[in-house]
Amino acid sequence: MSDAPKSRRRLITLPEMVAVLGLVVGALTLGLNWSDKRQAAQERAAASAAAGAAKVRLNLDADLARGGSEIRLSDAQHELIDTAIDFPSALGIERQAPATARIDKDWFAAAVLKATDGGADDREGRLPLLVTTRYMVGDSPREGRGIVEIVWRTHGRLVGGRSLTIEAVRVREQKGDRKRIDALWSAEMRRQSARA
Structure with missing residues (x-):
């Protein structure tokens, strides 16, 4: 008889896989929303600066x-x-x-x-x-x-x-x-x- 420990492999179940995919999709959505908001804020700041420069320019x-x-x-x-x-x-x-x-x-x-x-x-x-x-x-x-x-x-x-x-x-x-x-x-x- 062998004293080697028996390794037991465990398969990921379908509900666990769905939960992991949900976390990945949520993280990607959060990252994209943050990036879009930052880009929109930069565009608004650039438009505001251009409008301010136009008011100053002859x-x-x-x-x-x-x-x-x-x-x-x-x-x-x-x-x-x-x-x-x-x-x-x-x-x-x-x-x-x-x-x-x-x-x-x-x-x-x-x-x-x-x-x-x-x-x-x-x-x-x-x-x-x-x-x-x-x-x-x-x-x-x-x-x-x-x-x-x-x-x-x-x-x-x-x-x-x-x-x-x-x-x-x-x-x-x-x-x-x-x-x-x-x-x-x-x-x-x-x-x-x-x-x-």
Whole structure:
């Protein structure tokens, strides 16, 4: 007779197997729910941050007014407090700082006519301007910049040379600097020279 202990194997019963599977399914469900809630919270936080940034950012808009002799600047979310308009350096126009957010045709018409003199009387082109403005977000002042592009057209007259009209205006870029408008104006002048 052998003194070796008899090993006895026990099979898992069906109810025990169902109980183990129930625990595994429950753990997986809990993990997935937690992951979904964490992802939803991150998405809400990102959307909130984007909405907050949109409220702070300047969204410059430009429209023709006074029969095309003036451009009005605005932002749907902010009141523009101070505005300064810079022209391309080649035109030799001083910075304009009007009391209201506007650009007057008289500020640049003579300089554009002079810069485009010596070719066809009837021309069309684009004039980039740098708009720097201060605006309020809550109680704190902010500063923003944008490049406004004026589409102009010159017409020959029987007496008195040429005249300039503003055909359209648009905000080209929501940011910008003096170098950028100088580069855009140089490209426009090369285009005008090629047409002449």
